[in-house]
Amino acid sequence: MMASTIALSLINGVVWGCILSMVSLGLTLIYGQLNIINIAHGAMYAIGAVVAFYVATFLGSWGYSLLISPLVMAVISVVIYVSSLRFRVVGYPLSVTLIISYGVMFILEQLTLLIFGGAPRYIPNPLPYQIGFFDKTYPVYRIFAALFSLATIGALLGFLGKTKMGLWIRATSQDNDTASAMGVPVPTVYMFTFVLGSVLAALGGALVSPMTSITHHMGAEIIIDAFIVVIVAGFGSIPGTIVAALILSLTCGFFSVVTSPVLAKGISLGVMIAILYWRPEGIMRY
Amino acid sequence: MKGGNMMGKRKIIFVMVLTLIWMHLGAFSSEAAEKKPIRIGAVYDLTGGLSVYGNGSNMTAKAAVERINKTGGIAGRPVEYIVEDGATDAATGLRKFRKLVQKDECDFILLSCNSGLGIGAAPLAKELDTIAFSEGTAREITGKKGNRYIFRQIDNAEMAAIAMAQFAAKELGKSAYGMGADYEWGHSVVDTTEKVFGKVGVKMLGKDFSPIGTLDFVPYLGKVPKGAHFIVAGYFTADVVKLANQAWELGLRVPIFVGTLQSIRYEDLGPGAELVWCGTYGSRSLDGYPSDVRSFQKAYRQIVGLDDEGWDRTGKLSAEYIWAGWEGVYWVKKGVEESGWTTKKDNLKFMKALEGARVKASPEFPTGSKMMRAEDHQVIADIYVIKGEKGKVVTKGCMRGEELLPQYPPNVDFTKEALQ
């Protein structure tokens, strides 16, 4: 029984690790490119879930939210960027965009509360099948969510590596002056990166929505872990983000079974700190 | 003549002094006090995690004030109601408490269900010499951390757990597993339940507490032993939805007794809805109330805008908890009218009037008869057991206040407390 419980926990850790890495990637992209700590990332995640709720309820099928949540978020993030961030992205200290981000978080969260209400809601599982697992069962949907996250990350890598915009993004993040001199439309790249990062958060929210409850402040649940992952991962490293997210989730999951869950949380955070000690530049050096 | 003028001046001064004395004797001011409105201030969580409670209580309290003003006010005085947002943050709530008293000159304060606020409010209420009614669930608000200024117009979490434990022992089985969020409330639900279980022969096979903000209960649910007949879960709102769904998905089919179902719909509990039970402070559905209470409850629901199922017009607020606003206002009315309270100088009279007071099921107290216990200022009211069943949240049982009373003795005696 113990073995199956542990195995269950590990699989669960992998699932959450994949989803967390996708959300964290959005945060990394925005920080790496724009030097913006996107405090509103959690609120964007929540909006993704809330939109998924409305899609599932009114269009009858949750699946469309995988398209609609990112789209809605793209529009919202363009509005946010154009109305505030773009004025202070270049040449201004971190503190400025940090405040803008806080302000955006307030606005987004409160608007979500006003529209969605304060009560937690639920979306029926779009894939209500279970996989037999020793003496227990495990929801198939979660495996789908993990795979989808990985696929998205893969698509992102492909995008960055193979497309023109991807090239521009990489060039700008390495050296924006040179990139600009070479004809890269840097302001557009900035906006695009911000949108891309936000969309990843919303996608995470939409993916998670059938697994958990949907509330207007569910962003708080994931934002801290995402922050930690981003930093332990090594600033801007995509493989590092996945590894860090997996380590965090797996450690927490494993120890929750073996000891008390609270201690497990502490241990997983401790592991993160230990990694930082051992490798202050982050897990992967590239 | 000089002498004559002096006499005249002295007379004038004499009359002036007499007038001053007369004014201070209150002949003039008490008349003004009678027509002066009574201000009830409320610190409710309109935003943040507890917003479904705060907005609900605000709605019913406002309705109560409106009804009172239509029917003559309190002791003939009109009532003003001012609400401030506690934002689910005790520090903010305490500042608003101060503002309502010091800036808006409120005479009585209603406090939200935020336990931190309820506890922090005790010293503040004493400092500001203002009586407050707390809807918080922590036991010690009307216990060791409270004082004579604080009253609670609704049962607390420990009382709910006692009722829930007895019901579960009778109906659900002889062995349980405890889970909860690792903070005071989560623990109090599980620990209190365990204590009661000990007395009625139910075995707690184990307990596990998850850190606040846990997203995923699958690892903890995986630990539930096979022999558990039901689960006691000290979890709140959003976590309850997660728990029910995740339990179902893991293949668990045992009943889960949770701490609250406020504003949670049957549909939101997913396929796990049939598993969920809850010991709560009021019946969500109208027909869950006993027949002697039902007509009053129906009238109350019509006034505040709740339907027979227990939902408000926006469909966002459910009935179980939010009557505390309405009845809180009526406790104020009762205290003022029975003690002859006119200003805060009469606070002690007000307290004495409520200490030990009993009310019957009525339009003012539509959730049933109850008693305001003297020693700890805790209301002793009925606890309802509700459950998800066939598409609705139905009421399965009720532990009446009289049954609860002997099982919940007070641990303080405020009647011995001097005011300043």
Added chain:
Amino acid sequence: MKYRLLLIGIFLLLIVVPNFLTSFYKQLLIEILIFGLFSLGFDIIFGFTGLLNFGTSVFFGLGGYLALLPILHWNVGLWIALLITIVICSLFSFVYGLSISRFKSHYFVAFTIVVSMIFFYIAMAKRPLTGSDEGLTIKVPPLDLGFVSLRFSHPMVKYYFVLGVCSLVFFLVWKFFHTPYGKAIIAVRENEERARLLGYNTRNLKVISFTLSGVVSGLAGALYVLHLGFSSAHSFFWLWTARSVWWTIIGGVGTLFGAFVGPGVLVFFEDLISTWNPDLYLIIMGIIMILVIILAPQGIVGSIQTVLTKRGK
């Protein structure tokens, strides 16, 4: 010179004005001063040393409990409680600073976040010790001045005490940054590599700064507990960190005085607007914050300073 006069002027104003304020605004001012002190701690480490401590709530909560618990369990007096806070906060911040000083900017941030989370969880879980989410209350001991004992809850006593502590700390910190040590710390902020090459022991400087920042914020936490007579595990919650961050930044990073102006403006307006419209005030606050920082990217005090120096030329 002019700046010094301005500060003295404001100090005098703060001594006199409360006598004309109503009780509520006196108390609001007390809270603003305490929040200002808290933000001052953040300004020291972020504004003057260039390190983003995203876990200042640790100091705030710890300072609070270091004052509360001795009073609750051992009935100590006010001064002893504050002394305990200062001593233990110094030790704690020192050790904490030592462990963290080897990290560069981004990783420093992660560490502070993780540490503050750990403290929050511990505070929530250790219920008998901290009261968890319910909290603990105390009867605040009187202010014992030797020749007279004053009731601390009296608004004027509380106010002048808090004003005194905040002014003293502000003055000491201000002085500190004019000393060679302080200036060296600023040099670290500007360019750590260069500072090290110039021979400064940057690690020691960072530890000193961190310790100072911790004590100042911890002291604010203690004052807040004395003000409310209450604390709970929520004082360790990241929301307090966030507050210190936006208060300082809106007030003006690296200006010291901005740490007080930030909460002064934001707390005052939040209170006003939340009464006016409980549903929309968070949105309005968000918009205000965005507008202020876009129009005054150096914060209120920072931007005023810039404008004045420009004009001076």
